[in-house]
Amino acid sequence: xxxxxxxxxxxxxxxxxxxxxxxxxxxxxxxxxxxxxxxxxxxxxxxxxxxxxxxxxxxxxxxxxxxxxxxxxxxxxxxxxxxxxxxxxxxxxxxxxxxxxxxxxxxxxxxxxxxxxxxxxxxxxxxxxxxxxxxxxxxxxxxxxxxxxxxxxxxxxxxxxxxxxxxxxxxxxxxxxxxxxxxxxxxxxxxxxxxxxxxxxxxxxxxxxxxxxxxxxxxxxxxxxxxxxxxxxxxxxxxxxxxxxxxxxxxxxxxxxxxxxxxxxxxxxxxxxxxxxxxxxxxxxxxxxxxxxxxxxxxxxxxxxxxxxxxxxxxxxxxxxxxxxxxxxxxxxxxxxxxxxxxxxxxxxxxxxxxxxxxxxxxxxxxxxxxxxxxxxxxxxxxxxxxxxxxxxxxxxxxxxxxxxxxxxxxxxxxxxxxxxxxxxxxxxxxxxxxxxxxxxxxxxxxxxxxxxxxxxxxxxxxx
Amino acid sequence: xxxxxxxxxxxxxxxxxxxxxxxxxxxxxxxxxxxxxxxxxxxxxxxxxxxxxxxxxxxxxxxxxxxxxxxxxxxxxxxxxxxxxxxxxxxxxxxxxxxxxxxxxxxxxxxxxxxxxxxxxxxxxxxxxxxxxxxxxxxxxxxxxxxxxxxxxxxxxxxxxxxxxxxxxxxxxxxxxxxxxxxxxxxxxxxxxxxxxxxxxxxxxxxxxxxxxxxxxxxxxxxxxxxxxxxxxxxx
Amino acid sequence: xxxxxxxxxxxxxxxxxxxxxxxxxxxxxxxxxxxxxxxxxxxxxxxxxxxxxxxxxxxxxxxxxxxxxxxxxxxxxxxxxxxxxxxxxxxxxxxxxxxxxxxxxxxxxxxxxxxxxxxxxxxxxxxxxxxxxxxxxxxxxxxxxxxxxxxxxxxxxxxxxxxxxxxxxxxxxxxxxxxxxxxxxxxxxxxxxxxxxxxx
Numbered sequence: 001x002x003x004x005x006x007x008x009x010x011x012x013x014x015x016x017x018x019x020x021x022x023x024x025x026x027x028x029x030x031x032x033x034x035x036x037x038x039x040x041x042x043x044x045x046x047x048x049x050x051x052x053x054x055x056x057x058x059x060x061x062x063x064x065x066x067x068x069x070x071x072x073x074x075x076x077x078x079x080x081x082x083x084x085x086x087x088x089x090x091x092x093x094x095x096x097x098x099x100x101x102x103x104x105x106x107x108x109x110x111x112x113x114x115x116x117x118x119x120x121x122x123x124x125x126x127x128x129x130x131x132x133x134x135x136x137x138x139x140x141x142x143x144x145x146x147x148x149x150x151x152x153x154x155x156x157x158x159x160x161x162x163x164x165x166x167x168x169x170x171x172x173x174x175x176x177x178x179x180x181x182x183x184x185x186x187x188x189x190x191x192x193x194x195x196x197x198x199x200x201x202x203x204x205x206x207x208x209x210x211x212x213x214x215x216x217x218x219x220x221x222x223x224x225x226x227x228x229x230x231x232x233x234x235x236x237x238x239x240x241x242x243x244x245x246x247x248x249x250x251x252x253x254x255x256x257x258x259x260x261x262x263x264x265x266x267x268x269x270x271x272x273x274x275x276x277x278x279x280x281x282x283x284x285x286x287x288x289x290x291x292x293x294x295x296x297x298x299x300x301x302x303x304x305x306x307x308x309x310x311x312x313x314x315x316x317x318x319x320x321x322x323x324x325x326x327x328x329x330x331x332x333x334x335x336x337x338x339x340x341x342x343x344x345x346x347x348x349x350x351x352x353x354x355x356x357x358x359x360x361x362x363x364x365x366x367x368x369x370x371x372x373x374x375x376x377x378x379x380x381x382x383x384x385x386x387x388x389x390x391x392x393x394x395x396x397x398x399x400x401x402x403x404x405x406x407x408x409x410x411x412x413x414x415x416x417x418x419x420x421x422x423x424x425x426x427x428x429x430x431x432x433x434x435x436x437x438x439x440x441x442x443x444x445x446x447x448x449x450x451x452x453x454x455x456x457x458x459x460x461x462x463x464x
Numbered sequence: 465x466x467x468x469x470x471x472x473x474x475x476x477x478x479x480x481x482x483x484x485x486x487x488x489x490x491x492x493x494x495x496x497x498x499x500x501x502x503x504x505x506x507x508x509x510x511x512x513x514x515x516x517x518x519x520x521x522x523x524x525x526x527x528x529x530x531x532x533x534x535x536x537x538x539x540x541x542x543x544x545x546x547x548x549x550x551x552x553x554x555x556x557x558x559x560x561x562x563x564x565x566x567x568x569x570x571x572x573x574x575x576x577x578x579x580x581x582x583x584x585x586x587x588x589x590x591x592x593x594x595x596x597x598x599x600x601x602x603x604x605x606x607x608x609x610x611x612x613x614x615x616x617x618x619x620x621x622x623x624x625x626x627x628x629x630x631x632x633x634x635x636x637x638x639x640x641x642x643x644x645x646x647x648x649x650x651x652x653x654x655x656x657x658x659x660x661x662x663x664x665x666x667x668x669x670x671x672x673x674x675x676x677x678x679x680x681x682x683x684x685x686x687x688x689x690x691x692x693x694x695x696x697x698x699x700x
Numbered sequence: 701x702x703x704x705x706x707x708x709x710x711x712x713x714x715x716x717x718x719x720x721x722x723x724x725x726x727x728x729x730x731x732x733x734x735x736x737x738x739x740x741x742x743x744x745x746x747x748x749x750x751x752x753x754x755x756x757x758x759x760x761x762x763x764x765x766x767x768x769x770x771x772x773x774x775x776x777x778x779x780x781x782x783x784x785x786x787x788x789x790x791x792x793x794x795x796x797x798x799x800x801x802x803x804x805x806x807x808x809x810x811x812x813x814x815x816x817x818x819x820x821x822x823x824x825x826x827x828x829x830x831x832x833x834x835x836x837x838x839x840x841x842x843x844x845x846x847x848x849x850x851x852x853x854x855x856x857x858x859x860x861x862x863x864x865x866x867x868x869x870x871x872x873x874x875x876x877x878x879x880x881x882x883x884x885x886x887x888x889x890x891x892x893x894x895x896x897x898x899x900x
Contacts, residue, residue: 009643010642010643010645013643013645013646014645014646017645017646017649018645024649026876028653029876030876033876049728050728052725053725053728056722056724056725057724057725059722060721060722060723060724060725062716063716063719063720063721063722064721065712065716066709066712066713066716069708069709069712070709073705079860085704085705085708086704087704087707087708091704135883136873137871137873137874137882138871138873141873141874154872154873155873156873157876159875160875161874161875161876161877162875163875164874164875180874180875180877180878180879181879181880183874183879184871184874184879184880184881184882187882188881188882188883191883192883195883196798212855212858214858220869220870220871221869221870221871221882221883221884222829222869222882222883222884222885223882223883223884225825225828225829225863225884226829226830226883226884228861229821229825229826229829229861230825230826230829230830240708240712245724246724247851247855248727248848248851248852248855250847250851251846251847251848251850251851252728252848254847255813255814255847264751265747265813265814265815265866266814266815266816266847266864266866267866268751268865268866268867268868268869268870268884269863269864269865269866269869269884270816270863270864270866271861271862271863272854272858272861272862272863272864273860273861274858274859274860274861275860276860277821277860278821278822278859278860280822281821281822281824281825281859281860282782282824283821283824283825283826284821284825284860284861292708294708294711298708298711298712298715301711301712301715301716302711302714302715304718304719307715323631323632323634323650323653324632324643324646324650326653327646327649327650327653328646328649357642360516360639360642360643361643361646362636362639363600363632363634363635363636363637363639363640363647363650364515364600364636364639365600365604365631365632365636366600366601366604366605367600367604367631367632369604370604383514383515383517385517386515386516386517387517387519388517389517390516390517390518390519395516395517395518399516399518399638400518403512403513403516403518403521404518404521406508406512406513406521407510407513407518407520407521407522407524407525409507410476410507410508410510410524410525410528411507411524411525411528413504413505413506413507416476416507416508420476420479420480421480423480424480424481437638437641437642438641439641440640440641440642440644441640441641441644441677443644443645444644444645444647444648444678444681445640445644445648445651445674445677445678445680445681446677446680446681447677448481448673448676448677449481450480450481451480451481451482451483451484452483453483454479454480454483455474455478455479455483455486455487456474456479456504457483458483458486458487459490459502459504463487463490463491464491
């Protein structure tokens with residue numbers, strides 16, 4: 001499947017709705033379920049105060065990011081971890097080149113990590129002759145399908161049970177009517193062998209505690225624990241914004257992320273990793289690398305409005321609540337990060353031109369504001385990018401002209417009234433061919449019926 | 465007791481497409497003893513340009529609006545989104561003058577409850593079964609949530625449970641035309657979950673236009689009636 | 701590469717240069733307005749059982765040994781964590797974690813607010829992860845009330861890895877239907893040696 005880019009959003013979303021309507025059903029159901037669990041999980045705790053704390057801790061971390069990164073790096077090195085700093089995706093991927101060659105790696109088991117998707121780690125491993133194996137069940141499913149993930153917590157939420165049955169029947173030989181337990185058992189057996197044979201385990205990092213250099217990872221299956229414990233070498237890719245100041249801060253973040261993502265008190269498996277196995281340990285990786293990745297994050301940090309997006313803990317709550325995301329899932333956005341999250345970070349990380357029109361993939365309904373555990377002001381950031389797009393000349397010409405014309409009229413009440421009266425009587429169907437904005441409306445809806453008289457006219461005549 | 469005096473801001477959309485609802489707003493306010501002015505220099509609050517990032521265009525409309533309504537003690541709108549624009553953004557866009565205007569500006573049901581202290585209008589909606597759509601701006605920018613429900617119920621209507629009542633209808637101003645397919649799918653979700661009712665109502669003409677336009681296109685759906693018209697009926 | 705490190709840190713400083721640094725908000729305190737009537741032990745049991753974990757109480761090491769011997773009967777072999785008392789070892793052949801159907805580990809402690817077992821890498825990670833059935837030995841004195849409380853203690857003595865295991869492995873990735881034991885153990889039992897819980 002060829003992957004789209006953000007600029008294809010309009011076509012990709014239309015195509016998804018038209019050609020694969022089951023995606024809307026599956027995504028709609030999964031996101032609503034996640035959100036209901038979130039609501040339930042937070043009804044029993046002090047949600048507002050917790051969100052304030054999480055926002056303030058992350059803001060503090062970001063305003064002292066250089067200090068904390070240096071501290072984390074020193075801690076990791078003191079425990080024998082190889083720390084690498086990657087300005088670009090190429091820098092990050094090149095770490096793998098050296099590791100693969102030195103150890104003669106043939107296969108690598110991977111835990112779910114959006115950063116490794118962003119960097120396109122799997123494709124790079126293949127160029128090195130290494131077989132990348134996704135071990136998260138949802139990632140495993142989409143890897144078999146050759147698709148990118150559709151949601152940051154549930155990569156395969158756009159696939160129904162029947163889709164999975166057909167896929168597993170084809171690849172693993174399970175019966176077409178197999179129940180989920182049978183399918184899971186087949187995946188488990190297939191992946192077990194891979195965990196034990198792989199020379200390399202790859203993970204991301206949910207959080208990096210600066211004072212102990214701890215990488216924290218959250219999951220429900222146990223595959224990340226396995227990928228970071230069984231192979232002899234572990235490489236962790238961690239975005240520079242994942243810093244939290246103190247080991248004990250992990251308590252607040254692990255729990256608020258779990259509750260926001262799936263409504264759980266905590267993920268079923270949490271890994272707190274300090275480095276390679278110590279002399280008294282009988283297993284665990286002998287060599288650990290941590291790659292601290294920029295890849296556009298410092299560009300986002302430099303933006304005085306959008307930098308707040310770097311507080312993101314990747315819980316997916318904004319995706320789950322977003323009525324726009326719910327119609328298509330993540331693929332339509334054409335990038336690793338979709339939904340409201342993708343819309344606010346893509347212009348910073350990819351540049352506005354490449355990211356358009358994602359800041360417009362929103363009705364500005366504001367539902368995301370209440371669910372973000374670190375209180376990112378998502379609609380404000382969307383507006384900010386829309387303004388910057390206009391300043392950069394990226395708004396459609398017709399729209400710019402129309403807005404200017406309308407503003408001009410709006411200062412001249414008599415002309416305004418006359419122009420609106422004319423618009424009311426324009427045949428929308430015919431005019432739609434000339435004015436894209438009317439065409440967009442008419443494609444999906446009946447033209448609105450204008451009032452017989454404008455209110456202005458009624459007022460002049462006297463309201464009874 | 466001297467009468468309350470308000471300036472009606474009809475809004476560019478309602479002026480053309482929901483004129484009767486604007487007239488019902490006037491009738492309702494007069495029935496409640498309010499004197500209604502209609503400053504004829506009014507045009508547009510600037511929201512469509514603002515939300516698409518055309519900030520300079522928006523600011524010129526903001527300044528014009530501030531000037532038109534500068535002498536009004538209260539400004540009332542039959543629209544949650546335009547009220548939200550003024551209350552949430554005018555201070556930031558036009559400094560003190562914008563801030564002062566925003567503090568005198570109300571959506572209709574908000575005005576009835578908060579300023580006039582209306583609890584029950586009458587029994588004109590007895591026997592009516594309604595679904596209420598919470599427009600996003602009214603709900604999240606203004607915090608207007610219970611006011612319309614209480615007024616409708618207080619006038620005898622049954623307002624039913626609707627699982628999607630607080631979800632965005634997909635209008636979003638220009639969004640509805642820029643991303644029409646997704647916008648329509650959002651409206652579809654509203655329509656797909658709608659219980660059997662006599663009418664759907666909302667404080668926003670844009671939302672009503674979006675949902676009724678989609679419903680008509682799909683040849684489905686009950687009537688869509690503006691909140692102002694139902695409240696006017698309620699007081700009789 | 702020190703130049704890349706320097707470049708990244710310099711860009712961060714530049715980005716932050718116009719910004720007022722903010723303070724750390726400090727300790728949150730607690731997430732719940734009301735902690736509820738449960739003791740830490742009760743809270744742990746309730747959380748752990750709530751997600752499908754099993755809890756067994758025995759009041760002495762002797763009883764624990766008897767229970768384990770009985771429990772282990774249907775299994776063909778076992779893998780045992782480094783920290784498990786030799787008195788507790790059932791009479792079964794020892795197998796590698798990759799082959800054993802049953803594992804017995806010694807927890808470093810448990811956490812009440814999340815129903816989590818705290819697993820230390822020094823006990824042996826493969827034993828903690830590779831078998832379908834996992835018995836974890838726990839002393840009730842080592843139950844922290846909160847995750848934060850646990851982390852504050854653990855920070856003084858950190859192995860290469862700590863795992864918080866809060867129930868049997870689960871996934872809902874197959875058509876949103878819950879399945880167990882996809883990678884980690886599908887069955888996990890906390891064997892609590894010391895006291896029985898008071899009935900709430």
